[in-house]
Amino acid sequence: MLEHYHVSSALNRASIEACGMDWRRMGLARGIAGSMQPEQEGCFLARGERECHWFVRMNNTGGPVDVWQVKGVDDVELLTSPEGYLFYPATIDPVRLTLVQTDIPPESLQAAVMFKSLSPQEPAVTTPPTHTDRAVTPSPSHCLC
Numbered sequence: 001m002l003e004h005y006h007v008s009s010a011l012n013r014a015s016i017e018a019c020g021m022d023w024r025r026m027g028l029a030r031g032i033a034g035s036m037q038p039e040q041e042g043c044f045l046a047r048g049e050r051e052c053h054w055f056v057r058m059n060n061t062g063g064p065v066d067v068w069q070v071k072g073v074d075d076v077e078l079l080t081s082p083e084g085y086l087f088y089p090a091t092i093d094p095v096r097l098t099l100v101q102t103d104i105p106p107e108s109l110q111a112a113v114m115f116k117s118l119s120p121q122e123p124a125v126t127t128p129p130t131h132t133d134r135a136v137t138p139s140p141s142h143c144l145c
Helices: 010-019 048-058 108-114
Strands: 004-009 065-070 086-088 097-104
Touching: 004 010, 004 048, 010 065, 010 097, 048 065
Parallel strands: none
Antiparallel strands: 004 065, 065 097
């Protein structure tokens, strides 16, 4: 079973520690793709460290990002956004979260070097993860935690 991760602006750290992940609380910082508003009603998750690394490199928040490990998510609970990214269609309580990396700078090259992989022999991912092979109906609303 792959680990699940969430990449978020470091500005969201205190809110995530106190309240968990909740797309309705978005506002302090842009989403990882640069959005100022939620893109789905849920929290985008990366499956495994390779996808997590890809989201770290995507960073369009305007500042450093944090990486959170998310416990207790089964892949069958994930939905696929119209863009092909997986998201969990519910809030995630703080007790299910572990902050595993902090303040990764926004520059792609620096982010690639700074990201501390638990599997260093795994190659960097340079193309977006796709999950279109899964028969999942996407949610009609939008959000990015």
